[in-house]
Amino acid sequence: MNNKIKFIGVDVGGTKIDLEGFDTALNSIVKYEVKTKVNQGLKGFLTQLEALIQAQWHPGIKGIALAMPGLVTQQGVVMHTPHIPIKKPLKLKEYFEKKYQTPVHVVNDVNAFLAAEYQEKKLKSYQNIIAVMIGTGLGGAAIVNGAMIQGAHGYAGEFGHMIIRQDQKHATFEKNTSGTYVKATAKNKKTLLKQVGIGLSNLCSIFDPEVIVMGGSVYHYHLKADKTALKKIIQSYSLSGKSPQIVDGSSKTSVAKGAVLMGWPRTKK
Secondary structure, eight states: OOTTOOEEEEEEOSSEEEEEEEOTTOOEEEEEEEEOOGGGHHHHHHHHHHHHHHTTOOTTOOEEEEEESSEEOTTSEEEEOTTSSOOSOEEHHHHHHHHHOSOEEEEEHHHHHHHHHTTSGGGTTOSOEEEEEESSSEEEEEEETTEEOOOSSSOTTOGGGOBOOSSSTTOBTTTTTSHHHHHHTTOOHHHHHHHHHHHHHHHHHHHOOSEEEEESHHIIIIIGGGHHHHHHHHHHHOSSSOOOEEEEOOTTOOHHHHHHHHHSOOOOO
């Protein structure tokens, strides 16, 4: 426990959980990660999460922010999340607010990723941004006119569920680009590149972004070096014949910090 910590941010994933403690200026004071106990069911998962937070808890904590993969409502209810043993809606915000009697904010992890990236210098001049993370699955988020969009239920940005083909096996954007697809197609880079480019082109038609922030393991390992090719694919399908800038999300981006920023916003520097 460190009394300088005023906010606790937690990035929850199916493989690992990252926890960070921040002071009032959101400087990182404590940071560590542990493997997620997904094989111990919901009770084991919640016990692990509680223990991690409890280790840094003290009465001066102003807020707790949790970033979760999957569908998260604006009320902090986790409706569906991949690779974590949550089989029915989980009122995670309510659960931890009752336990700690302090404000708790629960958000989608890609939204938190974009919130953290938005504070960085490279995005300082932009007001319309989409983020796409391609790894085991595909997640997304969007900032429109300087504000993160949430949608009616908090589900906005679930780009991976867009239908881009009619067959049942690979119908969605996610199933045509993510980790499972890469393995099934023996890492056919040319096909992967085209599928990602088509999906991004659709998003450009919807959001008209100034810049696209890309991240995730599949992107970094298979597509990062081909941003020029991706832009050409987007241009070929674009009504304007143009493509927004494509930038790499930093591997050091703190999703935990982004979750805190979404709960307790700061003026963009």
